[in-house]
Amino acid sequence: MATDVAGNLKRVVQSLPPHVRLVAVSKFHPNEELMAAYEQGQRIFGESQEQELSRKAAELPKDIAWHFIGHLQTNKVKYIAPFIDMIEAVDSLRLLREINKQAEKCGRVIDVLLELHVAQEATKYGFTPDACREMLASGEWRKLSHIRICGLMTMASNVDNEEQIRAEMTTAWHFFDEIKSQYFAHDDAFKERSWGMSHDYPIALQCGSTMVRVGTNIFGERQY
Numbered sequence: 248m249a250t251d252v253a254g255n256l257k258r259v260v261q262s263l264p265p266h267v268r269l270v271a272v273s274k275f276h277p278n279e280e281l282m283a284a285y286e287q288g289q290r291i292f293g294e295s296q297e298q299e300l301s302r303k304a305a306e307l308p309k310d311i312a313w314h315f316i317g318h319l320q321t322n323k324v325k326y327i328a329p330f331i332d333m334i335e336a337v338d339s340l341r342l343l344r345e346i347n348k349q350a351e352k353c354g355r356v357i358d359v360l361l362e363l364h365v366a367q368e369a370t371k372y373g374f375t376p377d378a379c380r381e382m383l384a385s386g387e388w389r390k391l392s393h394i395r396i397c398g399l400m401t402m403a404s405n406v407d408n409e410e411q412i413r414a415e416m417t418t419a420w421h422f423f424d425e426i427k428s429q430y431f432a433h434d435d436a437f438k439e440r441s442w443g444m445s446h447d448y449p450i451a452l453q454c455g456s457t458m459v460r461v462g463t464n465i466f467g468e469r470q471y
């Protein structure tokens with residue numbers, strides 16, 4: 248039976264407070280399903296593979312705001328720089344530099360989030376809090392005039408233990424406050440806390456999330 252994308256989307260949207268934005272994570276789902284969400288008014292979509300994203304961006308309406316949510320290799324930045332709305336998972340200064348370079352070539356300023364590693368799983372990408380402090384303290388990012396750092400993104404551990412998820416998201420929230428006051432106190436653009444996926448976004452809403460990234464709860468299981 249086909250997934251009721253419109254009904255699912257409505258339920259998710261109704262469960263969000265008005266200040267929280269929804270990134271509909273559409274990776275591995277066909278254009279028709281994205282369009283079903285689009286027709287309900289959804290405009291922010293998240294993808295994690297450059298080729299899939301580039302194809303969908305070419306085929307689908309131009310007023311969609313595309314968020315790149317996966318691990319982005321530096322050699323792929325050039326393909327998405329002309330159109331990407333936000334790159335959510337920046338985990339190195341090297342990647343920041345490359346985004347800045349490609350954005351400059353396109354005459355754009357690209358919004359980015361720094362990915363913070365708070366999960367216990369060793370496989371997840373992202374800056375540890377200390378690595379992030381070090382990167383910000385180095386100051387080089389201040390010279391990158393074609394990127395705009397808009398906040399933090401994180402993924403909690405993929406576990407059932409609600410207390411662990413809550414603790415990790417709370418760590419991210421406190422870390423956001425720390426670097427906001429230290430580096431971005433007068434920068435209104437630095438305001439996003441992107442955490443919460445299908446299984447844990449209700450917890451994220453209690454832990455300061457301003458942006459949730461929900462796929463399965465809207466589009467159903469992905470067919471890899």
Ligand SMILES: *Cc1c(COP(=O)(O)O)cnc(C)c1O
Pocket residue numbers: 272274295316317402444445446460461462463464
């Ligand atoms: C796939 C993905 C999501 C969405 O996951 P669901 O469990 O389907 O909601 C969110 N964030 C990132 C970084 C992802 O890769």
